[in-house]
Amino acid sequence: KQWYQRRVAITAGGMDNTCNLSWEHRLYAFGACCVIGIFLSIFGTIELWLTQYTAFALLYSLGTLTALAGTCFLRGPMSQVKKMFDKDRLISTIVLLVSIVLTIVCGAVLKIAILALLCVIIQSLAFIWYTLSYIPGARTAVKSCFSGLTGINCPC
Numbered sequence: 001k002q003w004y005q006r007r008v009a010i011t012a013g014g015m016d017n018t019c020n021l022s023w024e025h026r027l028y029a030f031g032a033c034c035v036i037g038i039f040l041s042i043f044g045t046i047e048l049w050l051t052q053y054t055a056f057a058l059l060y061s062l063g064t065l066t067a068l069a070g071t072c073f074l075r076g077p078m079s080q081v082k083k084m085f086d087k088d089r090l091i092s093t094i095v096l097l098v099s100i101v102l103t104i105v106c107g108a109v110l111k112i113a114i115l116a117l118l119c120v121i122i123q124s125l126a127f128i129w130y131t132l133s134y135i136p137g138a139r140t141a142v143k144s145c146f147s148g149l150t151g152i153n154c155p156c
Contacts, residue, residue, distance in 0.1 A: 026073045033070025037063040048113065057107025057116050061100045064127055068096075089133045096126035 021029065044059030072080045084093045099122040107116035132138040143154040 021073070029073040030070045033073070034067050037065075037067030037070065039063070040066060048117070051113070053111045053113050053116055054108040056113075057104045060120055061103050061123070064096075064100060064123055068127070084130075089130060092126050092130040092133065096123060096130055099123035099126055 040063030041060050042063075044056045044061075044063060047053075047055035047059060074080075075083065083089065099119050103116055103119035103123055106112050106119050129139070132142060146152070146154050
């Protein structure tokens with residue numbers, strides 16, 4: 001078998017669960033979740049321009065959650081959840097989850113478009129920062145570029 005066709009054992013919390021998906025199928029599932037998440041977020045953004053704030057908040061946040069859920073296919077759900085709350089990702093994970101909730105509250109409950117839009121911007125930045133934590137040296141490179149462009153040292 002090729003390296004991407006081997007079955008992968010997921011170790012989570014002391015329990016071994018064998019996943020029946022090959023690595024290739026895991027990558028397909030991850031990619032599908034990312035594409036679906038992007039489309040949901042785009043459709044949500046269209047709803048913003050149509051002044052459908054509830055649909056905007058729900059679709060955009062569902063898109064972010066769908067893309068985030070796709071990472072579970074790569075590592076396994078329990079391993080992914082554990083990694084989300086590592087010390088390197090804890091702040092970005094909390095900001096991301098809180099901004100998703102606030103986006104839904106501001107758009108669907110309060111129906112205040114500007115606040116929902118602000119929460120979406122925070123949600124997007126938190127998702128990018130969270131994603132960069134999985135790429136070795138990516139956060140440092142972004143901080144360096146930010147400091148070079150603005151002259152401000154990023155405290156994060």
